[in-house]
Amino acid sequence: MIPVYLDNNATTRTDPEVVQAMLPYFTEQFGNASSMHAFGAEVGTALATARKQLQALLGAAFDHEIVYMSSGTEADNSAIMSALETQVGRDEIITSAVEHPAVLTMVAHLEKTRGVKVHIIGVDARGRLDMEAYRAALGPKTAIVSIMWANNETGTIFPVELLAEMAHEAGALFHTDAVQAVGKIPINLAESEIDMLSLSGHKLHGPKGIGALYVRKGVRFRPLIRGGHQERGRRAGTENAPAIIGLGKAAELALAHMEDEQTRVAGLRDRLEKGLLQRIGNSFVTGDVDNRLPNTANVAFEYIEGEAILLLMNRDGIAASSGSACTSGSLEPSHVLRAMNVPYTAAHGAIRFSFSRENTDADVDRVLEVMPPVIERLREMSPFWRERDVRVAEFKPTYA
Numbered sequence: 578m579i580p581v582y583l584d585n586n587a588t589t590r591t592d593p594e595v596v597q598a599m600l601p602y603f604t605e606q607f608g609n610a611s612s613m614h615a616f617g618a619e620v621g622t623a624l625a626t627a628r629k630q631l632q633a634l635l636g637a638a639f640d641h642e643i644v645y646m647s648s649g650t651e652a653d654n655s656a657i658m659s660a661l662e663t664q665v666g667r668d669e670i671i672t673s674a675v676e677h678p679a680v681l682t683m684v685a686h687l688e689k690t691r692g693v694k695v696h697i698i699g700v701d702a703r704g705r706l707d708m709e710a711y712r713a714a715l716g717p718k719t720a721i722v723s724i725m726w727a728n729n730e731t732g733t734i735f736p737v738e739l740l741a742e743m744a745h746e747a748g749a750l751f752h753t754d755a756v757q758a759v760g761k762i763p764i765n766l767a768e769s770e771i772d773m774l775s776l777s778g779h780k781l782h783g784p785k786g787i788g789a790l791y792v793r794k795g796v797r798f799r800p801l802i803r804g805g806h807q808e809r810g811r812r813a814g815t816e817n818a819p820a821i822i823g824l825g826k827a828a829e830l831a832l833a834h835m836e837d838e839q840t841r842v843a844g845l846r847d848r849l850e851k852g853l854l855q856r857i858g859n860s861f862v863t864g865d866v867d868n869r870l871p872n873t874a875n876v877a878f879e880y881i882e883g884e885a886i887l888l889l890m891n892r893d894g895i896a897a898s899s900g901s902a903c904t905s906g907s908l909e910p911s912h913v914l915r916a917m918n919v920p921y922t923a924a925h926g927a928i929r930f931s932f933s934r935e936n937t938d939a940d941v942d943r944v945l946e947v948m949p950p951v952i953e954r955l956r957e958m959s960p961f962w963r964e965r966d967v968r969v970a971e972f973k974p975t976y977a
């Protein structure tokens with residue numbers, strides 16, 4: 578049985594070329610980049626190259642706009658905390674209902690402990706932002722808007738360039754969690770008004786435990802982690818040289834494979850989606866099918882549990898993920914699908930298939946072979962499936 582990995586929005590395999598690029602910095606090239614000797618200088622040169630590679634992927638115009646951090650989570654937290662400190666007299670945050678916990682948990686904490694007012698903007702059935710509500714929430718008290726570039730569960734892409742312009746009209750800073758977008762879709766920060774952007778190495782075939790916050794030149798920034806003067810005083814702590822160098826290589830590879838991601842990978846995703854909907858009734862695609870990441874498919878199989886689907890898929894060597902998270906014994910569907918008003922009977926059975934450039938046609942064939950009997954088996958055991966005729970499905974499939 579050949580395993581099929583379709584959970585690339587959770588994490589990706591570190592590219593072997595990335596590993597190769599990192600290895601010397603664990604061994605001979607162990608110097609501290611801050612040191613005043615040859616050991617340090619050589620590492621310093623490699624770090625400068627890595628910065629350029631990441632800059633190119635982001636289309637960043639200036640040097641020193643990238644601040645390396647431990648993760649996408651740290652970048653999200655840092656951006657929000659910094660804005661609250663630098664935007665004097667402004668104590669409101671605007672975000673969306675479908676953000677990653679790295680943003681939502683942080684803003685909930687700030688609301689509770691610091692009295693910050695948080696506006697959570699809703700989405701429609703396809704996961705698109707409620708623009709009216711966004712416009713209405715912006716005001717003279719808005720310190721920062723934090724809205725993701727692309728959603729990790731459905732792949733829905735947000736119009737961040739436009740949202741940033743609107744934020745600026747209200748004098749607010751604009752941050753985007755672009756962890757899922759970077760490396761998958763073209764990004765050109767020099768042409769946008771985005772002030773801050775978060776990314777994470779392990780979501781683009783780089784190493785885990787490295788992330789970065791892009792901070793536009795001229796945007797004031799207050800560090801979350803204080804200490805030495807690394808990263809120009811914006812993030813203290815000795816640079817994680819192997820990981821930064823690995824992320825640089827990953828950025829270079831992502832840029833080289835961007836075309837492939839847009840066409841071949843999207844083609845695999847579309848073939849899987851269509852094939853599943855043809856073979857399995859009472860299933861539909863969630864998210865904005867006209868505007869989403871090329872690698873993500875979120876398919877809801879009605880009247881069964883996502884966790885059970887995953888268990889059976891796993892037995893056949895297929896890895897994907899479900900929208901629901903098992904919290905405190907009760908199976909709650911994902912906050913993203915709930916925000917989209919996907920009915921519980923469907924949200925519970927939502928499965929996210931997320932591709933990468935490493936997936937093949939054979940992977941799609943395999944999943945199309947395994948899924949129909951898995952779904953059929955679970956539905957045979959489901960009381961909801963048996964009673965489905967008496968339940969009105971008010972939700973209309975978004976897939977055309």
Ligand SMILES: *Cc1c(COP(=O)(O)O)cnc(C)c1O
Nearest residue numbers: 648649650677679729756757777
């Ligand atoms: C994975 C992810 C994060 C967190 O990144 P880490 O580096 O794992 O902390 C944040 N936001 C989104 C949208 C993600 O998918």
